Amino acid sequence: MAFMKKAPAKKNTKGGENTPAKARKKPMKIARTAQEIIDFDYITEDGIIISGNYYSKLYKLIDSNFVTEPEDKQVDYLVNYTKLMNRFPDNVDISVIIINERNTKEDITAAYHLKEAGDGLDEYRTDYNHIIDKKIEEGHNEISKEKYIMLTIRTANGLSQAEMEFNSADVSLQEAVKTINKVGVKQLDAIDRLAVMQKILRGSDCVPFHKEYERYFAKHKDDEGNEKLSLDLPALRKSGVSVKDLIAPQVIAKTRQCIQLDDERYCKSYAYANLPQQLDTSFLTNVTNLPYEMVTVIQFKPVPRKKAxxxxxxxxxxxxxxxxxxxxxxxxxxxxxxLINEDLIQAREDAGKLRHDVVNEGKKLFFATMVVSIFGKDDEEIKNITAQYTAKCADYSVTPSYLIGQQVAGLNTAILCGNSKVIIDRMLTSDNACALFPFNIQELTDKKGHFYGSNAISKNMVMYDRKRSRLANGLIFGQSGSGKSFITKGEIIPNLLDGNDDMIILDPENEYHVVAEHFGGRTIDLELKSQYHINPCDMAMEWDDPKATPLAEKCDYMVGLVESILGKGRECNIYETNAIHRACTRMYEDYIEEMTRRHRDGCEEGQSDELDTEICPTLVEFYNELMADGTQEGTKVALAVEQYCIGNYNVFAHHTNIEGHSRLTIYNLLYLPEKMTEMAMKVCLSNIWTKIVKNREENEKYHTGKAIWVYLDEFHHFFKTESSASTVMAYYKRVRKYGGIMTGITQDVADLLSTRQGTAMFNNTGFFIFLNQSPIGRQQLQNLYGISDALIDYIKDKPSGTGLIYNNSVIIPIDYKLPTDSELYHIMSTNPNDEARKTAIKRKANEEFDGEKEDEE
Structure with a gap:
């Protein structure tokens, strides 16, 4: 890994050995390996890079929707950015970094195209891929930018002192950035920081750092019990490998104008020697809007007050x-x-203003070093990129200067070693620094993500990998006609085509049957005379979860089920609740005893100690136990539910008989009378939970990694009573731990936020889609998340498919439209004739239900 040839030694013809020591220059150390050029000493597990007396941390910066804000709000952001600059002591340097990564069409399609599987569904994968191709052409997807902030602490007191100072600096940085983007920053640990450095040095085509060096990672649990990776530094030392070995390219060699990093990778660095007095805040955004690999670093070094x-x-x-x-x-x-030179007069005015700002206004002074490093496959490509970059800079009266004799320093600045040694800088106040504002617009482009529409502002694709997010549970809101079911199908279909996950849809209005027909799914049509039976009393034992209390949860569930039968929001009083709990406890005694025996002694062939639907009690036993309770309340409840247990509406009073497996299962409730919808939804939810428990057991045995995605349409039905809301909330909170992902779908956020459990559910949700909302709903969202008026307008009387997507980090305005000539568009679209047919089916079911009620009377 040679850097450069050592120049042959020249004889001293003027002084020889008699030259005084002070007159003799100290010989310059010649770097012989690429590793020696990389200018840092060490990195700690939590990502602190040490370079002499300099200690730096790198933080991922989430963008802000600055361009969508009104002018007064933008001014607030700039003021807060100024405050960010002023928050830190004089020994803390602040660097703002923008890393451009070039995405060729081949790169994008490799990341987002679905691969053929030979399962009879490849025609739909091809159609999906054609949609992706069209969306690539519509936006600026060839450019992706990653933004960071780096803090560098200067101290001669060692790492422990630096860590103490970082404890304070971390908090200050989080607080300051949150005033701009609402989510703050994310600190990069050693693995993530080295991955960034490796990609800059070797290029985005190199083997990903996490994949290439996985053998040097240690696994452990974080405070929340999630698996986390850290760099195993002892393992590195044992292998004789340094951290620089992990990131260094094959060579770092000087050419006439560039630094060579590989056969087809070169780097050339420039600096801004001068900036105009007035610079638009769009400068950084626009000059970095080039589809090439570039790293822009602006390092602000505070000047102590006295020196300033x-x-x-x-x-x-x-x-x-x-x-x-x-x-x-x-x-x-x-x-x-x-007639004196105007530049001189302007310099006098600038110097006077600077003196006034620092002396009279007390503004902080910085030395700003602004470096841009351009990467290309050869000198010619870099020359071409430089010409485009220079032209963009010229629009702002800025001229980038080639770093003569400082190309190595420029490279080390670009790879974020924490201590830029480029000696070109400019004095700025914190107010002047606002012109170098890094925030612009939020994007969402996960490399393994699926399509969630186009960013309504930038037109770039919104690609999100929901399954691998920290909080995958989701809520989708949209008034009638806003495209709620269309966008939901748009999430379900790629998940069916990409991976082995199962999809389960609770479908009160038969919205999703077409998806099942095309993708080999199964639709379970539930009706009063249904051939399918689901027993709401099925109970999984959940032996693997020591915190699980299946009997107590089933008792609460049965209270909610009774309340659904009672209807009109009627809640059970404490006496009725106690009677239900007593009945449940008695009817499960034999079942629990048998399952416990199996768990203790082992199961016979074909048996399970987790769930046995053949011996679970049913609503018939529930009714009998209520009658046998011997209390007025027990009898009262039994008579209220009698028709659903042993009467004409006993569709859910039988043992479960749904056998087999399908990757897509739809519970269709359209054929049930409207008055049974809420009850049926709860029955289906209980059945879904048993599938989730079973899937968890299989995952632990066979390590399938399979998730179950659960979609609950008309979600507001679960919040009509306190007990029902508590039951669904309990499922919602636990489902992720069991390998499930749950999504509630309803019309207005106000439906959920009007209940205590619904409000709590928002706090346990990491994925939201908001389509058209009522004025009350829009106001509630603004109060919850501080959404700007400009963004909230995207859910105010907009066309179908227009809305907002929020993943607890970014809020993206989306436009979810598919080409009308695509097959998937026709599958996902709602046929207007279907609406009339569904209305007729529901009317008939209601009439039959009401007719049988009259016959009973």
Missing amino acids: LQLVKMQNTSVKADVIKASQQAYKSGYSTD
Whole structure:
């Protein structure tokens, strides 16, 4: 890994050995390996890079929707950015970094195209891929930008002192950035930081750091019990490998104008020597809008107050002296002082303003070093990129300067070693620094994500990998006609085509049957005379979860089920609740005893100690136990539910008989009378939970990694009573731990936020889609998440498919539209004729239900 040839030694012809020691220059150390060029000493597990007395941390910066904000809000953001600059002591440097990564069409399609599987569904994968291709052409998807902030602490007191100072600096940084993007920053540990450095040095085509060096990672649990990776530094030392070995390219060699990093990878660095007095805040965004690999680093080094006062006074005095000298020269030459060089006059005004800002206003002074490093496959490509970059800079009267003799320093600045040694800088106040504002617009482009529409502002694709997010549970809201079911199908279909996960849909209105027909799914049509039976009393034992209390949860569930039968929001009083709990406890005694025996002694062939639907009690036993309770309340409840247990509406009073497996299962409730919808939804939810428990057991045995995605349409039905809301909330909170992902679908956020459990559910949700909302709903969202008026407008009387997507980090305005000539568009679209047919089916079911009620009376 040679850096450069060592120049042959020259004889000293002028002094020889008699030259005084002070006159002899200390010989320059010649780097012989690429690793020696990389300018840092060490990295800690939590990502602190040490370089002499410099200690730096790198933080991922989530963008803000600055361009969508009104002018007064933008001013607030700039003021908060100024405050960010002023928050830190004088020994803390602040660097703002923008890393451009070029995405060719081949790169994008490799990341987002679905691969053929030979399962009879490849025609739909091809159609999906064609949609992706069209969306690539519509946006600026060839550019992806990653933004970071780096803090560098200068201290001679060692790592422990730096860590103490970082404890305070971390908090300050989080608080300051949250005032701009609402989510703050994410600190990069050693693995993530080295991955960034490796990609800059070797290019985005290199083997990903996490994949190439997995053998040097240690696994452990974080405070929340989630698996986390850290760099195993002892393992590195044992293998004789340094951290620089992990990121270094094959060579770092000087050419005439560039630094060579590989056969087809070169780097050339520039700096901004001067900036105009006035610079638009769009500068950084626009000059980095090039589809090439670039790294822009702006390092702000605070100047201590005393030194700042001296500097501005000296500068002011020096410029004034130049003006006086020019005036005297004009007088001697016989021309008016009004003809003095305008640049000199402007320099005097600038120096005077700078002195006023620092001396009178107390503003902080910085030395700003602004470096851009351009990467290309050869000198010619870099020359071409530089020409485009220079042209963009020229629009702002800025000229980038080639770093003569400082290309190595420029490279080390680009790879974020924490201590830029580029010696070109410019004095700025914190107010001036606002012009170098890094925030612009939020994007969402997960590399393994699926399509969630286009960013309504940038037109780039919104690609999100929901399954691998920290909080995968989701809520989808949209008034009638806003495209709620269309966008939900748009999430379900790629998940069916990509991976082995199962999809389960609770479908009160038969919205999703077409998806089942095309993708080999199974639709379970539930009706009063249904061939399918689901027993709401099925109970999984959940032996693997020591915190599980299946009997207590089933008792609460049965209370909610009774309340659904009672209807009209009627809740059981404490006496009725106690009667239900007693009945449940008795009817499960034999079942629990048998399952416990199996768990203790082992199961016979074909048996399970987790769930046995053949011996579970049913609503018939529930009714009998209520009648046998011997209390007025027990009898009252039994008579209220009698028709659903042993009467004409006993569709759910039988043992479960749904056998077999399908990757897509739809519970269709359209054929049930409307008055049974809420009850049926709860029955189906109980059945879904048993599938989730079973899937968890199989995952632990066979390590399938399979998730079950559960979609609950008309979700508001679960919040009509306190007990029902508590039951669904309990499922919702636990489902992720069991390998499930649950999504509630309803019309208005106000439906959920009107209940205590619904409000709590928002706090346990990491994925939201908001389509058109009522005025009350829009106001509630603004109160919850501080959404700007400009963004909230995307859910106010907009066309179908227009809305907002929020993943607890970014809020993206989306436009979810598919080409009308695509097959998937026709599958996902709702046929207007279907609405009339569904209305007729529901009316018939209601009439049959009401007719049987009259016959009973």
